[in-house]
Amino acid sequence: MKDIYLLSGFLGSGKTSLLSHLIEQLKAEGLKPAVIMNELGKLPFDSKSVDEDVPIKEMLEGCICCTGAEKMEAQLQMLLEGEEFDVLLIETTGAAHPVEAMDAVLSPYFASRLNMKGIITVADCKRWIDRDKMTPQTRMLFMEQIKHAHLIVANKVDLLSDNEIALVTLQIQGLNNHAPIIQTSNAKLPLKMITNLEATYSSQEIQQAAIGKQLSLSSRLHTFTEPVNKDEFEKWVKELPDTIYRMKGYVPLKGHKNPFLFQYAYGMVQWLPEYIKMNPQIVIIGDQVESIAIIGSAQND
Structure with missing residues (x-):
């Protein structure tokens, strides 16, 4: 690391x-x-x-x-x-x-x-x-x-x-x-x-990368364990607080062989198909992202 x-x-x-x-x-x-x-x-x-x-x-x-x-x-x-x-x-x-x-x-x-x-x-x-x-x-x-x-x-x-x-x-x-x-x-x-600035990683399968425990702006790496419904995922994104600034990564969607490239910024989402199998992970950036419940998670970070 x-x-x-x-x-x-x-x-x-x-x-x-x-x-x-x-x-x-x-x-x-x-x-x-x-x-x-x-x-x-x-x-x-x-x-x-x-x-x-x-x-x-x-x-x-x-x-x-x-x-x-x-x-x-x-x-x-x-x-x-x-x-x-x-x-x-x-x-x-x-x-x-x-x-x-x-x-x-x-x-x-x-x-x-x-x-x-x-x-x-x-x-x-x-x-x-x-x-x-x-x-x-x-x-x-x-x-x-x-x-x-x-x-x-x-x-x-x-x-x-x-x-x-x-x-x-x-x-x-x-x-x-x-x-x-x-x-x-x-x-x-x-x-x-x-x-002395410490970033901590969770030992759970779904990892968390918080920049300094006492600080607000942080990043979080989320690994999907199963495909999600696209409409439900977009609904979850639209309901996120304004303190979530960015998301990007590869989201596995039901009915599709490979995860889609997903990007989110300023309230807008973008999907692009991928033709090779990428790791089903997204990075989330915002204030206190560790408190956000992620759709399709079997457990909270």
């Missing part, structure tokens, strides 16, 4: 500095890191900061959470099959929504082989103070990156007064009271702060 951390945050917040510090500390602990860097430009400027002995895959000209989902699966496939590593660090673009980035990573192909430890958001404290000067769309994304984090790195506190630091910390905590907030300069985060 490979541990994965998603590094989120706006352009210039300090994600690449954090990445460099974490790589250095992992290597000092005798662990081998691998890196996937998602950049919107044509040239891999940030990747030049990664040592040559660290396996790295790059995704250029496309956000990981938009058209890049298939590219992400390909990069993960190449890393898992072609490289030896202990920990995977994924640095997302500043334009990536953390839920969608998480969705791109948690493919049903790899969910049972990857241990999603959490989303680490680097928040630029100086930019937080000036957030009202942003466009509404930019400000919303900035706040979403903080809201869905499992650990918040309040960076650039050296540029603030003591009163400003206290105010920013209090305001960020009000937006996300689940995640620890670590104040840093130059994104120097101790490694022990991220290794």
